[in-house]
Amino acid sequence: MTAQPLLSACGISKAFGGTPVLQNVSLDLWPGEVHVLMGENGAGKSTFNKILSGVHTPDSGEILLNGQAVSIASPAAAQAHGIALLHQEPIIFPDLDVAENIFVGRQPQKGPWRSINWHSMYEQAGELLNSLGVQIDPHERMGGLSVAAHQMVEMARAMSQNARVLIMDEPTASLSPDEVADLFRIVRDLRAQGVALVFISHRLEEVFEIGDRITVLRDGEFVNTVTPAETTKEEIIRMMVGRPLSSLFEREAGSIGEPLLKVEGLTRTGHFRNISFEVKAGEIVGMAGLVGAGRTEVSEAIFGVTQLDAGKVFLDGKPVNIRSPRQAVQLGLAYVPEDRQQHGLLLSMTIAENITLPVLKQFAQMGWLRARQEREVAQQYTAKLHLRAARDVSQAAGELSGGNQQKVVLAKWLLSQPRVLILDEPTRGIDIGAKAEVHRIMGELASQGMAILMISSELPEILAMSDRVLVMREGRLTGEFNRAEATQEKIMAAATGQQMVEVAA
Amino acid sequence: MEPSVARPVGSPISRALEHKLNREFVAVGLLLLAFFVGSRLSTQFLDASYLLDTTSVYIETGIIATAMTFIIISGNIDLSVASTLALVACVTGVLHAEHGLAMGPAIICGLLLGALLGFFNGLLITWLRLPSLTVTLGTFALYRGLAQVLLGDHSVSNFPDWFVGIDSIHIARTLFHNPPIPAPLIIFLVLALIAGAVLHRTVLGRWTYAIGTNSTASRYSGIAVDRVTLLLFTFSGFLAGLSGLIMTSRLGIAKYDMGLGLELDAITAVVLGGTDIFGGRGTMFGTVITFFLIVVLRTGMGLHNIKPEQQMLVLGLLLIFSIVVPNLLQRNKR
Secondary structure, three states: OOOOOOEEEEEEEEEEOOEEEEEEEEEEEOOOOEEEEEOOOOOOHHHHHHHHOOOOOOOEEEEEEOOEEEOOOOHHHHHHOOEEEEOOOOOOOOOOEHHHHHOOOOOOEEOOOOEEOHHHHHHHHHHHHHHOOOOOOOOOEHHHOOHHHHHHHHHHHHHHOOOOEEEEEOOOOOOOHHHHHHHHHHHHHHHHOOOEEEEEOOOHHHHHHHOOEEEEEEOOEEEEEEOHHHOOHHHHHHHHHOOOOOOOOOOOOOOOOOEEEEEEEEEEOOOEEEEEEEEEOOOEEEEEEOOOOOHHHHHHHHOOOOOOOEEEEEEOOEEEOOOOHHHHHHOOEEEEOOOHHHHHOOOOOEHHHHHHHHHHHHHEEOOEEOHHHHHHHHHHHHHHOOOOOOOOOOOEHHHOOHHHHHHHHHHHHHHOOOOEEEEEOOOOOOOHHHHHHHHHHHHHHHHOOOEEEEEOOOHHHHHHHOOEEEEEEOOEEEEEEEOOOOOHHHHHHHHHOHHHHHHHO | OOOOOOOOOOOHHHHHHHHHHHHHHHHHHHHHHHHHHHHHHOOHHHOHHHHHHHHHHHHHHHHHHHHHHHHHHOOOOOOOHHHHHHHHHHHHHHHHHOOOOOHHHHHHHHHHHHHHHHHHHHHHHHHOOOOHHHHHHHHHHHHHHHHHHHHOOOOEOOOOOOOOOHHHOEEOOOOOOOOOEEHHHHHHHHHHHHHHHHHHHEHHHHHHHHHHHOHHHHHHOOOOHHHHHHHHHHHHHHHHHHHHHHHHHHHOOEOOOOOOOHHHHHHHHHHHOOOOOOOOOOOHHHHHHHHHHHHHHHHHHHHOOOOHHHHHHHHHHHHHHHHHHHHHHHHHHO
């Protein structure tokens, strides 16, 4: 390490509309370090990153680059200073190919008419991807690639701009464990080349694996910067939430009743084949597997979003033929989708309007809405779920933080009083406090006799919450473990197919 | 995560109004301005019964615009309404004049046909998963084409006396010493009132907003998106058919080129009235106010012998103005 930090943020403060979001936050970034930024949603991480990358300008405080005070007034200025921000959802042009995505707006040119030098562009793109150790064809259409590949291309784009500071906003949120391993390999390579990386993640395991230093923010204020060696996960959680969270990831098994949801031989050609399992009253069944294993497809087919090619679904022992989500809701099913913003919520509509949507008819007489009743019930449910930060239920759902948005989705489905609840990645991208509450709610619902199927890519979550664990791989069920026998290793083996290799060898 | 910009606390309704009426206020302002300017330029302009009577000339646009408000809020568009109007008028005329069907049953057939034509639009949209723009662009040509095949360049004019001249029927002085109100305006106001109540106060209305906000999330929430869409297009076709009958009654004839370009006037009234062309936002109030604004402007300009083409220029400028101004205001708020 050199004698001075690559970038220092000193006493950064920022307020939006009079509400302070960052107060006097300071942070040093050394070349060749992975600096993890942690904090609950709303702690100010994103705002801090946006200040570093020129999206916002700070109200006070200064940023030093190599000891020189600089002003980062725009994203273009940040780029000129070698600071690149990788968004949580990679920003891509799906219909352009990989090389075009890397060089968009900066295509190499030739000739008097500045036509694009395609040959040179593909060559450079190939070199960049190679230097990252990524096997992606620069000619491939971007839309056909995975989220992980999109991130790699975004990193290649940043590297093509000679980025010295790379800010990654929850890059692992939608990656499978294998893809995370790949990403970390690249991160370590870049670190070795002297790039300074800011890394945001809610997954503590990852933070300890990849981070050189960890800075925790809480409510817009700097709490501490520590190294992984001198701290523990519990300590980090305490710093983030300001109190010890003992209830995190603990659930007592309740009494389990009769099977409520039972499926036999579910098949949807090209997506999944011959899936059979059951979920009993009071039981939480976890569904593990890699991203793309077909878990979401199975739950969408059960909920009637897509149609089955073969197989039977039983509710309460009776065969049902669910052809639409509307029917599924009427039969007592509820589905919390993976993509909260696109499938779960109407972002520009109010909290109350979102919550009552599936059972709106209950709030109407002869089709006429009873606004007061609707509002009261919505308030009651948001209070029940400790929905914070909401001014009242007339606030637009899109203005809430991720954790609170998820609570709106939960409230909406609780109101429909389902007997079977399917949750797809229920805690993705939400902060630790909200996560614990979502888990608490799930536990309560199960103990009230609801049958819960939970898809999750986070093994600690699967292990902590599930009475039983199903594992899917490439569209098939490849493992089933009860709570006592489920371990991280067994689940991963079933999810990746390692076991079969061992048996064969 | 950024906190949301602080906004005043209020009841859901006052907040919704604050949110939704932004554009509507512009329309109300323009309407008052148009009245003021018009009255300064012409004394005839202040003759209430004259103004009320002129609304009859545009009433079909207004009626169609009430349905169009639902269609656009649901994230769709219906370009076929004016063609539906013409086809319903022609078929009704032919049924009565050439096939000897009594006018009463012919009217019922016409109304049913309008609903059917709208239902057909809805079917193509929901079954084939085609965008409403594409489907109704097709039926826009198809329906008027059918009318032309049916009647050619002829017109049907031998309607019974009781049917012709709905605009000359007036609800005379009654309660408030009001000037006589023409029947078409009454029909429009009653329809707008009902449509507004349905849009803002019923389950169906809420579903319309939900579908226009995010149809996928609406489907995941158990809303029968296809059924609602089908219903809205059927309603649109029905009101277009009704408008065709009113226009036939007003003009005393049915011809294939009736209401040419009327769909654009209706869309203009809706969008100028603050409804978001991408769906999810808008009010019936905005549409009604804007309809009157258009009537006042056209009447005022007509009194000054400004040609219809030039009137279009003014309306076009207004449309752009009404979209640009609230956007600028919104931007300054941030």
